[in-house]
Amino acid sequence: MSCLRKKNIAILGLVGMISATLFTGCKVSSDTPIIGKILGLHSDEIFEVDDLICSDNEYKLVFMNYVNKYKRDLGGKIDWDVKVDKDTSLRDFLMDKVKEDITVTYTLSAMAETERVKLDKDDMKIINSATEEYYESLSDEEKEYIGSDFDVVAAVYSNYYLADKVYNHVTDSVGDDVSEEDARVAKIQYIRMSTDHHSAAEIESTLTSLAKAVNNNKKDFSKEAKQLSEDDSVEKIIKKNEARTKLEKEAFQVQKEKTGKVIQDGKNYYLIYCVDNYMKDETAKNKETIIENEKKDVFRKEYDAFLKEVDYDFNTSEWEDILPEQTEGTRSSNFLEIYSNNM
Numbered sequence: 146m147s148c149l150r151k152k153n154i155a156i157l158g159l160v161g162m163i164s165a166t167l168f169t170g171c172k173v174s175s176d177t178p179i180i181g182k183i184l185g186l187h188s189d190e191i192f193e194v195d196d197l198i199c200s201d202n203e204y205k206l207v208f209m210n211y212v213n214k215y216k217r218d219l220g221g222k223i224d225w226d227v228k229v230d231k232d233t234s235l236r237d238f239l240m241d242k243v244k245e246d247i248t249v250t251y252t253l254s255a256m257a258e259t260e261r262v263k264l265d266k267d268d269m270k271i272i273n274s275a276t277e278e279y280y281e282s283l284s285d286e287e288k289e290y291i292g293s294d295f296d297v298v299a300a301v302y303s304n305y306y307l308a309d310k311v312y313n314h315v316t317d318s319v320g321d322d323v324s325e326e327d328a329r330v331a332k333i334q335y336i337r338m339s340t341d342h343h344s345a346a347e348i349e350s351t352l353t354s355l356a357k358a359v360n361n362n363k364k365d366f367s368k369e370a371k372q373l374s375e376d377d378s379v380e381k382i383i384k385k386n387e388a389r390t391k392l393e394k395e396a397f398q399v400q401k402e403k404t405g406k407v408i409q410d411g412k413n414y415y416l417i418y419c420v421d422n423y424m425k426d427e428t429a430k431n432k433e434t435i436i437e438n439e440k441k442d443v444f445r446k447e448y449d450a451f452l453k454e455v456d457y458d459f460n461t462s463e464w465e466d467i468l469p470e471q472t473e474g475t476r477s478s479n480f481l482e483i484y485s486n487n488m
Contacts, residue, residue, distance in 0.1 A: 186460045192248055194457040197255040199247065201463060202292035203301050206480065208243050209290060212469045213478035215239065225469050236469055244464065253308035256451050262314050264307055272302045275487035279480055287475045305484060312444060319443050320436030328432035329385045332420040333396045334367055336374040340412045349407060352416040356404040359418060366404065366418035382424070384431050392417065 186193060191204040215235075216223055225236035257263065264272070276299045283291075291297050336355075338348045351373065358364040370379035381396075388394045391410040399405035399419040408415040 186458055186463075188460075188463060190460060191464055192251070192457070192459040194248070194252050195255040195258075195455040197251055197304070199251050199304075200297070200300075201467070202294060202297045204243075204247060204464075205467060206291045206297055206301055207247050208467055208469075209287065209472050209475050210478050210480040211239060211243050212472045213476055215469075217476075217478050223469075239469060240464075240467070244459075248459070250308045251304050252448070252452065252457075253311050254304040255455070256311050256448070257307050259451060260311050260314055260447075262307065262311050264303065264310070268306060268310070271487055272299065272306055275302050275483050278487070279483045282479065282483075283477055284475070287477050290472065290475055301480075302484060306488060309488070312440075315444050315447050316440035319440045323432055323435050323439070325428060325432065327386055328428050328435055329397065329422075330382060330424040330427040330431050331385070331396055331422045332380070332382050332424060333399070334370055334380050334418045334420055335376075335392065335396075336370045336379065336416045337376045338373060338414050339375055340414075342375065345409075345414070348414045352407045352414060356407070356416055359404050370418075380420070382427070386431070386435055391415070397422070 186198075189201050191199050191201050193199070223235065225234065225239075227235050229235055229238045276295065279302075280288075280295050280298050288294075336352065338352065340348070343351075355364060355366075355369055355373075359366045359369075367379065383393050383396050385397050388397065391408050392415045395405055395408050395415075396417055396419065399417050399422065401419050401422045403419060405417040405419070408417070
């Protein structure tokens with residue numbers, strides 16, 4: 146395999162990873178809410194939401210860090226024309242991703258007044274500390290790229306921090322009613338037999354007899370399952386909040402190291418053996434996921450309602466002129482690492 150081919154594969158893998166996560170401190174992803182052609186913005190302004198304006202230098206600071214993170218993770222020079230899908234180049238993908246994340250972040254920040262959220266003295270100490278650390282890390286060329294302005298860094302950090310405060314404010318009590326039971330994760334082994342290959346009476350007799358033998362410690366369920374089941378796999382991990390089928394719902398009624406009753410679901414018959422009816426670590430992780438998803442749903446409603454009530458505009462022509470090739474000679478990619486470490 147050629148070096149170019151290997152690098153293209155690495156790029157596609159990185160794109161997949163990045164598209165599933167956020168670079169920003171914000172916890173909500175969204176389609177870009179701010180679109181349209183320039184109407185009332187100046188040439189040095191990229192977008193405005195409500196009364197909050199993002200300058201081209203603020204935008205370029207975030208953009209530079211995105212570009213350099215790609216280059217850093219891939220270990221060198223990137224072909225920005227490589228396709229991530231049939232119609233999209235890596236350059237297009239990156240430009241759209243930055244636009245999405247920073248417009249969402251600034252929209253959250255613009256919501257602060259509506260949500261009555263403000264930055265206090267302690268917040269400003271944290272922001273100023275991060276700003277000084279990051280600004281001092283920049284080379285002369287990097288400072289020139291963002292307009293050589295300390296205030297540009299402070300503005301971006303302030304908006305990112307305020308966006309997080311707004312999100313936390315809106316979602317503070319969300320998920321308090323989610324219990325360990327709601328999030329319970331279980332591991333089972335099971336047998337599926339169908340009337341395609343056996344009579345209903347034969348299946349009932351076989352599975353009932355096996356259940357009795359397993360519960361009396363006379364037979365090993367796993368071994369028998371591999372011989373009898375019509376599925377390739379005989380083990381399954383199930384989350385209670387996602388249980389939909391008869392098999393999955395019944396799994397949470399079976400005691401640990403016991404079999405359940407024979408279940409009929411159409412032409413299929415099942416017998417379940419519970420390996421573990423409460424996987425502690427997996428349940429804790431699942432609970433966190435459930436709560437985070439509930440927070441996103443609640444916030445989405447507030448976010449969408451806000452956008453319906455305010456004016457916004459995006460300077461498409463200026464944005465199209467900010468390209469990854471223009472960051473050659475810059476290396477800064479730690480803007481959000483410094484943000485996370487300080488916040």
